[in-house]
Amino acid sequence: MPTHSAQPSRPVEGGPHRHRQVAESFGADAERYDRARPGYPAELVRRIAAASPGPELLDVGCGTGISARAFQAAGCRVLGVDADARMAALARRRGLEVEIARFEEWDPAGRSFDALVSGQTWHWIDPGAGAAKAAEVLRPGGRAALFWNVFQPPPDLAAAFAAVHRRLSLGPAAELWERPVLDAYAPVFGTAADGLRGTAAFGEPEQWRFEWERPYTRDEWLDGLETAGGIGRLGPGALAELRSGLGAAIDALGGAFTMRYTAVAVTAARR
Numbered sequence: 001m002p003t004h005s006a007q008p009s010r011p012v013e014g015g016p017h018r019h020r021q022v023a024e025s026f027g028a029d030a031e032r033y034d035r036a037r038p039g040y041p042a043e044l045v046r047r048i049a050a051a052s053p054g055p056e057l058l059d060v061g062c063g064t065g066i067s068a069r070a071f072q073a074a075g076c077r078v079l080g081v082d083a084d085a086r087m088a089a090l091a092r093r094r095g096l097e098v099e100i101a102r103f104e105e106w107d108p109a110g111r112s113f114d115a116l117v118s119g120q121t122w123h124w125i126d127p128g129a130g131a132a133k134a135a136e137v138l139r140p141g142g143r144a145a146l147f148w149n150v151f152q153p154p155p156d157l158a159a160a161f162a163a164v165h166r167r168l169s170l171g172p173a174a175e176l177w178e179r180p181v182l183d184a185y186a187p188v189f190g191t192a193a194d195g196l197r198g199t200a201a202f203g204e205p206e207q208w209r210f211e212w213e214r215p216y217t218r219d220e221w222l223d224g225l226e227t228a229g230g231i232g233r234l235g236p237g238a239l240a241e242l243r244s245g246l247g248a249a250i251d252a253l254g255g256a257f258t259m260r261y262t263a264v265a266v267t268a269a270r271r
Contacts, residue, residue, distance in 0.1 A: 027086030029226065034064035034090055036224030038149055040119060041212040044263050045070045051267070052076075053141045054114035060103045060130075061121025065091035067147075071117065072096070079113075081106050104129040108137045115143045122146040122266075123188050127195030135201035138270040144202065146192045147265035150185050153177065157249070157257055164245035168238065173230070182262060192266040202268035210263040218250040221257075 027033075045067075049055075055076045059068045062080030064087050071078050072095075080098040082088045088098040099106065104126055116134050118125070134144045153161070158177045165174035176184055193205040222243050225231055234242065250257065 027084035030064055030084075030086050030090040032223065033087070033227045034066065034094075036220070036227055037066055037120075038214055038259075038261065040067055040070060040147065040149065041210045041261075041263050042070070043212075044147060044208070044210045044265060045074050047208060047210075048115060048117060048143065048145045048265065048267070049074045049076055051145075051269075052115035052143045053139065056113045057115045057117060058113040058137060059096075060116060060118040060134075061124065062091055062096065062098060063087045063119075063121070065094050065096040065098075067117060067119035068096050069094065076115070079111075104133060106133070108133075111137065112139045113137055113142060114139060115145065117144075118146045120148055122192050123148075127191050128198055131195035131199045131202075134196070135199045135270060140270055142270040143267060144196060144270070145208075145265045145267040147263055147267075148185060148188065150181050150262045150264060152181065152260040152262060154257060154260075157253060160249035160252065161246060164242065164249055167245065168241055170242070182264075185264070189264060189266050193268075196266070196268045201271055203271060205266055205268040208265040208267055210265075211260065212263065213258050213260045215256065215258045217256045218247055221250060222247055 049057075049071065057071055057076040057078045059065075059071070059078055059080045062068050062078075062082050063084075065080060068078045068080050068091065078096060080088070080091055080096050081101060081103055082091070082098055083100065083102045085100050088100050091098050101107070102125075116138055122130065131144075138144065162174045162177035165171070165177065189207060193207075196202045196205050225243060225246070226239070231239070231242070
């Protein structure tokens, strides 16, 4: 399991956290989100739980509870915080305690935690205010672990998907398929690390990386298409064209494929 220093990064101008309406649109189909979004590798969950001084865990931007359920299975006691009541409702039905608020404005009411995690969410949170709130709610020695799944597509699939996006004039999305996606995520990781550094409350952030993979059928991949940031906001006609084009590309490759992922955690301990 590689460990890397989380290098400083120039703040992203107009970063994702300034476009919260995108993040808060995912709850429009919370069942699809919970069904189609990939989970996280067991090794990541075990490493974070083992590095925390105790079992009390706060899941920031918990959504439908995809990562929270994994931490519960690992023996953690989890409280979720999410801004979207629709996502929180589904998480509660699956057994998670959730409070509804934007994390930067959430009132911990004097509670503290051994670990704070955030899966595929921290880029929607103001990096400075979020890190300051994390420092407030973590006990000394408590661990912040902010993690993302980054897909690593097979080259033939990446080329085919990029061509479909280009044909539909979806240039920014096409670029994700045309270069290593870890490169595109580097500013996200750097901004998260800089936020933790800026509080002076954490030790030097590290990156923990975990390789894993998941097979997809054509229908499974298309089911998750609308859970990607921005895609679900396309008009019905454009979305139908995109689904048709991507479906044809997958069919041309045999109707199924295996997506490799790198799960990257930006993590630091509370001083």
